[in-house]
Amino acid sequence: MGNENFIDYVKIFFRSGKGGSGSAHLARSAMTPKGGPDGGDGGRGGHVILRGNSQLWTLLHLKYTKHVFAENGESGSKNQCFGKDGKDVYVDVPLGTVVKNAETMEQDAEILYDKQEIVLLKGGRGGLGNVHFKSATHQTPRFCQPGEMGSEEWKILELKVLADVGLVGFPNAGKSTFISVVSNAKPKIANYPFTTLKPNLGMVPYRDNRSFVVADIPGIIEGAAEGKGLGLRFLRHIERNAALLFLIPIDSENIKKDYQILLNELRQYNPELLDKKRILAVSKCDLVPPEDLQKAKKKLKIDIPIVYISAHTHMGITKAKDELWRVLEES
Numbered sequence: 001m002g003n004e005n006f007i008d009y010v011k012i013f014f015r016s017g018k019g020g021s022g023s024a025h026l027a028r029s030a031m032t033p034k035g036g037p038d039g040g041d042g043g044r045g046g047h048v049i050l051r052g053n054s055q056l057w058t059l060l061h062l063k064y065t066k067h068v069f070a071e072n073g074e075s076g077s078k079n080q081c082f083g084k085d086g087k088d089v090y091v092d093v094p095l096g097t098v099v100k101n102a103e104t105m106e107q108d109a110e111i112l113y114d115k116q117e118i119v120l121l122k123g124g125r126g127g128l129g130n131v132h133f134k135s136a137t138h139q140t141p142r143f144c145q146p147g148e149m150g151s152e153e154w155k156i157l158e159l160k161v162l163a164d165v166g167l168v169g170f171p172n173a174g175k176s177t178f179i180s181v182v183s184n185a186k187p188k189i190a191n192y193p194f195t196t197l198k199p200n201l202g203m204v205p206y207r208d209n210r211s212f213v214v215a216d217i218p219g220i221i222e223g224a225a226e227g228k229g230l231g232l233r234f235l236r237h238i239e240r241n242a243a244l245l246f247l248i249p250i251d252s253e254n255i256k257k258d259y260q261i262l263l264n265e266l267r268q269y270n271p272e273l274l275d276k277k278r279i280l281a282v283s284k285c286d287l288v289p290p291e292d293l294q295k296a297k298k299k300l301k302i303d304i305p306i307v308y309i310s311a312h313t314h315m316g317i318t319k320a321k322d323e324l325w326r327v328l329e330e331s
Contacts, residue, residue, distance in 0.1 A: 008058065008059060008158060008159040009156070009157070009158050009159075010059050010062045010063060010065070010156070010157050011154060011156050011157075012062065012065055012066060012155055012157065013066060013067045013068070013152065013153075013154050014048045014067075014068045014120060014121050014153055014154075014155055015048070015067070015068070015069045015121070015150055015151070015152040016046060016047055016048050016070045016121035016122055016124070016150035016151050016152070017044075017045025017046035017047075017069075017071045017072040017073055017086030017087075017123040017124065017150045018045045018072045018073065018124045018147055018148070018149050018150045019042050019044050019045045019073045019123065019124035019125045019126040019127060019147030019148040019150075020042025020043045020044075020045075020072065020073035020074045020075040020076065020083035020084075020086075020126050020127065020147045021042045021075045021076070021126075021127040021144060021145065021146045021147045022039055022040070022041050022042050022075070022076045022126070022127035022128045022129035022130065022132075022144030022145045022146075022147075023039030023041075023042075023076040023077050023078060023081075023129045023130065023144055024037070024129070024130045024141070024142055024143055024144040025037070025038055025039040025078035025129075025130070026038070026130075026140055026142070027078070027079075034140075036134060036139060036140060037129070037130035037131050037133070037134050037140060038078055038079055038080050038129075038131060039076055039077070039078065039129030039130040039131055039144050040076030040077055040078070040079070040080045040081040040083065040129045040131070041076045041082050041083065041126050041127065041128050041129045041132075042073050042074065042075050042076045042082075042126030042127045042129075042145075042147045043073030043074045043075075043076075043082060043083035043084045043086060043126045044073050044085045044086065044123050044125050044126045045070060045071070045072050045073045045085075045086045045123030045124040045126075045147070045148070045150045046071040046072070046085070046086035046089055046123045046150075047070060047089075047119050047120075047121065047123045048068060048070050048089055048091065048119070048120045048121040049089070049091070049117050049118065049119055049120065050090075050093055050097075050099065050111060050117070050120050051090050051091065051092050051093070051111075051115065051116070051117050051118075052092075052093065052094075052095050052097075052111040052112070052114050052115060052116040052117075053092040053093065053094065053095075053114065054094075054095055054113075054114040056092060058094060059093065059094065059097070059157055059159055061092075062091070062093075068089055068091060069089070070086055070087065070088060070089040070121075070123055070150065071086035071087040071089070072086045072147075072150070073085055073086045073123065073126050073147055074086075075147070076126070076127070076129045076144070080131055082126075083126055085123075086123055088123070090117075091120075093111055093159075094111075094159055095111060095112060095113060095114065096111070096112070096159055097110070097111045097157055097158070097159050098110050098158045098159075099111075099118075099120065099155050099156070099157055100155065100156045100157075100158065101153065101154075101155065102153070102156050103154070105156075108120070108155070120155065121150065121151045121152070122150075122151070123150055124147055124148030124149050124150045124151075125147070126147050126148075127146045127147045127148070128145045129144050130142065130143060130144045164212040164213050164214070164242050164243065164328055165212060165213070165214045165215070165242070165243050165245050165324055166214075166215050166243075166244050167179065167214060167215065167244075167245050168244050168245065168246050168247070168262055168266070169246060169247035169248060169262065170248075170258065170262070173247045173248060173249055174247060174249055174283040174284055174311060175216045177283075178216075178247060178281070178283060178311045179214055179216045180311075181311040181314065181317060182204045182214065182320070183204045183205075204321065206321060206325055212324065212328055214245070214324075242276065242277070242328055243278070243279065243324060243327045243328055244266075244273070244276050244277070244278050244279075245278075245279050245281055245320075245324065246259055246262055246263075246278060246279070246280045246281065247281050247283050248262075248280065248281075248282060248283065249282070249283050249287075250282050250283065250284050250285050250287060250288055250293070250308075251284060251287055255280075255282060255296075255300055256300065256302060259280060259302060277327040277328075277330065279304060279305050279307065279323055279324065279327060280302055280304055280305070280306045281306075281308075281309050281316075281320055282296070282307070282308045282309070283309055283311065284310060284311075285308045285309060285310045285315055286313045287310075293308065305327075307319050307320045307323055
């Protein structure tokens with residue numbers, strides 16, 4: 001999946017249909033010159049309905065959609081004919097899409113499973129025809145109800161990536177390189193911080209035709225939880241991951257300290273993130289001589305599984321996949 005196609009945020013103006021008005025028709029014919037009311041009801045306006053679609057991975061198909069309008073209901077007519085209901089409009093979204101009110105930023109809904117439907121905006125009700133207002137004292141009502149207005153609102157759709165494993169690390173820790181080696185994703189890779197401005201998703205093929213999804217979450221910098229840098233927008237992608245893979249390069253001045261800083265970012269953003277299974281991958285191990293690597297292994301004491309990898313030489317990659325699979329099976 002290309003980087004450009006990862007659209008995880010769109011803002012759209014939705015409007016549901018207006019209800020059709022009732023009819024105030026009176027039955028008049030040669031046979032019944034003073035017939036009573038026979039005006040039918042108006043049809044209801046179309047709803048705006050959000051629908052989960054497991055075939056979609058991004059919000060790309062909505063990138064250029066600025067407005068979504070449902071159809072208005074038709075008016076009622078004589079002979080108690082009801083107006084036709086306005087057509088509902090369906091908006092397909094990937095699983096993990098969250099809908100927010102653009103003004104208050106409050107969450108309205110969340111799509112979690114395939115074919116799940118949520119009525120985002122209800123269509124206006126159709127107006128009642130004059131038939132309903134006939135009474136013993138008022139036999140020829142010449143009035144009817146207008147249809148109800150539909151509603152309109154700006155909504156923000158955000159996608160929280162539904163990946164199995166989230167990659168956590170500082171900018172330039174080698175996350176994109178790792179994901180390109182273990183999966184079929186082709187992220188843009190360059191040797192400078194913040195290359196990954198949108199999360200890359202990679203399907204990682206595993207033994208016996210199994211697979212899991214890894215999301216490269218753009219580098220967290222210290223202070224991301226307070227919204228510094230690009231922090232918050234990306235941290236939300238980690239909320240859904242079953243496991244977190246921390247990636248810290250072997251040439252880091254202090255691997256343990258870096259790990260603590262990353263952990264702290266997650267804790268400040270959402271303490272529940274710390275309940276997830278964690279693995280530490282020490283990357284870029286091809287950069288140091290084997291004896292230095294052995295020393296580093298002896299020195300590093302952290303209470304989670306550690307794998308030593310090099311995406312460049314593929315060292316430890318299979319072991320990393322095995323470890324990730326094991327953790328996913330547990331969770």
